[in-house]
Amino acid sequence: MIIETRGLGKRFGSVLALRDVSMGVAAGEVTCVLGDNGAGKSTLIKILSGMHRHDTGSYLVDGREVRFSSPREALDRGIATVYQDLAMIPLMSVWRNFFLGSEPRKGLAFDVARARRVAREELAAMGIDIRDVDQPVGTLSGGERQSVAIARAVHFGARVLVLDEPTSALGVKQAGVVLRYIARARDRGLGVVFITHNPHHAYPVGDRFLLLNRGSPLGLYARDDITPQELTRLMAGGAELDELAHELRRE
Amino acid sequence: MTARVDERIAPVGPVRRLLIRPELGAVVGLVAVFTFFAVQSPVFRSADGIANWLDPAATLGIMAVAVALLMIGGEFDLSAGVLTGTSGLILVTLATRFGFDVWTAMLVGLVVALAVGFANGVVVTRTKLPSFIVTLGTFLMLQGVNLGVTKAVTGTVQVSGLRRADGYEGAAAVFAGTIDVGGTSFRVAILWWILVTAVATWVLVRSRPGNWIFAVGGDEQAARAVGVPATRTKIALFMTTAFAAWLVGSILALRYTSVQANIGIGQEFIYIIAAVIGGCLLTGGYGSAVGAAIGAVIFGMADKGIVFLGWDADWFTFFLGAMLLLATLANRLVRRYAEEVRH
Numbered sequence A: 001m002i003i004e005t006r007g008l009g010k011r012f013g014s015v016l017a018l019r020d021v022s023m024g025v026a027a028g029e030v031t032c033v034l035g036d037n038g039a040g041k042s043t044l045i046k047i048l049s050g051m052h053r054h055d056t057g058s059y060l061v062d063g064r065e066v067r068f069s070s071p072r073e074a075l076d077r078g079i080a081t082v083y084q085d086l087a088m089i090p091l092m093s094v095w096r097n098f099f100l101g102s103e104p105r106k107g108l109a110f111d112v113a114r115a116r117r118v119a120r121e122e123l124a125a126m127g128i129d130i131r132d133v134d135q136p137v138g139t140l141s142g143g144e145r146q147s148v149a150i151a152r153a154v155h156f157g158a159r160v161l162v163l164d165e166p167t168s169a170l171g172v173k174q175a176g177v178v179l180r181y182i183a184r185a186r187d188r189g190l191g192v193v194f195i196t197h198n199p200h201h202a203y204p205v206g207d208r209f210l211l212l213n214r215g216s217p218l219g220l221y222a223r224d225d226i227t228p229q230e231l232t233r234l235m236a237g238g239a240e241l242d243e244l245a246h247e248l249r250r251e
Numbered sequence B: 001m002t003a004r005v006d007e008r009i010a011p012v013g014p015v016r017r018l019l020i021r022p023e024l025g026a027v028v029g030l031v032a033v034f035t036f037f038a039v040q041s042p043v044f045r046s047a048d049g050i051a052n053w054l055d056p057a058a059t060l061g062i063m064a065v066a067v068a069l070l071m072i073g074g075e076f077d078l079s080a081g082v083l084t085g086t087s088g089l090i091l092v093t094l095a096t097r098f099g100f101d102v103w104t105a106m107l108v109g110l111v112v113a114l115a116v117g118f119a120n121g122v123v124v125t126r127t128k129l130p131s132f133i134v135t136l137g138t139f140l141m142l143q144g145v146n147l148g149v150t151k152a153v154t155g156t157v158q159v160s161g162l163r164r165a166d167g168y169e170g171a172a173a174v175f176a177g178t179i180d181v182g183g184t185s186f187r188v189a190i191l192w193w194i195l196v197t198a199v200a201t202w203v204l205v206r207s208r209p210g211n212w213i214f215a216v217g218g219d220e221q222a223a224r225a226v227g228v229p230a231t232r233t234k235i236a237l238f239m240t241t242a243f244a245a246w247l248v249g250s251i252l253a254l255r256y257t258s259v260q261a262n263i264g265i266g267q268e269f270i271y272i273i274a275a276v277i278g279g280c281l282l283t284g285g286y287g288s289a290v291g292a293a294i295g296a297v298i299f300g301m302a303d304k305g306i307v308f309l310g311w312d313a314d315w316f317t318f319f320l321g322a323m324l325l326l327a328t329l330a331n332r333l334v335r336r337y338a339e340e341v342r343h
């Protein structure tokens, strides 16, 4: 395991946003975190990425306990987080965004030629089909933007990629594209924490599934221990769904 | 590496690439305004005429370029105009009333100007107040200080007599002299302006801080999240405008050897207008230094051209407003067109 949590808990005032969550992700594996709205998924990844600090339990990186006080610290340990909208400047070109904050230098100058070339190569290596690295990021589709952010994290040596609902705003085809890059990052040996509330997105790429409900874990399943049908059922609240189906049936 | 040819970029071609440059509106304006005046006035298109309208373009251009950088970084500086006055007043007052030689007086002016820029930057980044408000405050305070101190020292609203100060000849040659090109004398300020524009352009497109400037103006939160030193970048930008104000203030003081206490007031908007004509967005994150320099040339041409045509100088502000509207519209169209590629 690169990162691991044991009995992690977080409260906001009187709200217990997260209770007793134990999970982990190993190199070359995808751990999916599933749950309904308000289940605590974002709270969990904000702790992982250094944005929040946990109140109870422990958070381990490479087997040693950590308490990050900023996203920068998590980043320095190789834990990169990709948010849906943050971290891309719409009016700037793809290559400028790709290297923003870590621009390659040539003497005093920003090595523009190299930045363009490396961005193009890295995107190609991830199989990302960007028309032109000079185009503004604002003109990319949501899926392409996610993909560029993923490629950037991979290029800058992330060992763990934390993705907060990267597919939720996307159409079927675009979501497929992003899932492919998640698989590709996994194949390059990264650990991936993939947050989603869509079991159909989680099942094809996930090795492990953590289900959250109202801040508490409903269970942590290995891929072999659960079928997609069961996953969907659990997600939707199992028995509740049967009830709903019954309720909605025509009299 | 040769770029992979993608069938989807084929129709874009070099034309669009040229069109999406932020300077486009300014270049079109430049050609139009030049043609308008050149056709009607032979003086305007003569070498002497060109030297004549390049002069106001140069001093305005130095400021417009610095203000453009700041605007790309997402901030405004309303105190930039008065600060040219403050720098000039410090120079002349120290050199004529307190026995400083011109170079030392200029150095003091530079230190004060940079301190004002630093203060603007720190207050804006610390308090997160809009820079419009913060620098409006600085503007009013400096305006008061300029008048108050000048009156207290001289009993009038101007200081003069710089010509007699030590070191005047040398400093004047460097900052306020003229250069002969083929029998026409051009102001050295033009060289300073070209230098400032070249350096600013290099910084913007070929340096790491340039990337940070676009980023903090485009989306400050996102820039911070990837490790851009946003606060330092912004403070440096305010200090750059202050430096430009000092340079222009010194050039004008050395040229006229006296400074009015109310000089520079109202200029701050002209700098912003020139930057906007040059393609800067009021919302930040987009623009160019060359564009701002061209915006300044348009101003210089209109300023002198109206005189050459024998028109009343009042028409200048009408022209100014019209140019601003047209350029902003042109820029918006260009940007729409540029972003239309999305699907």
Ligand SMILES: Nc1ncnc2c1ncn2[C@@H]1O[C@H](COP(=O)(O)OP(=O)(O)OP(=O)(O)O)[C@@H](O)[C@H]1O
Residues within 6 Å of the ligand: A012, A015, A016, A017, A035, A036, A037, A038, A039, A040, A041, A042, A043, A044, A197
């Ligand atoms: N900063 C905060 N202050 C107070 N309560 C918070 C805060 N952040 C989250 N919460 C609460 O914690 C609970 C879990 O929120 P969280 O954002 O982690 O849910 P989520 O699983 O990401 O939901 P969604 O699918 O809607 O994104 C919610 O009840 C929310 O109201």
Ligand SMILES: [Mg+2]
Residues within 6 Å of the ligand: A041, A042, A043
């Ligand atoms: Mg969430």
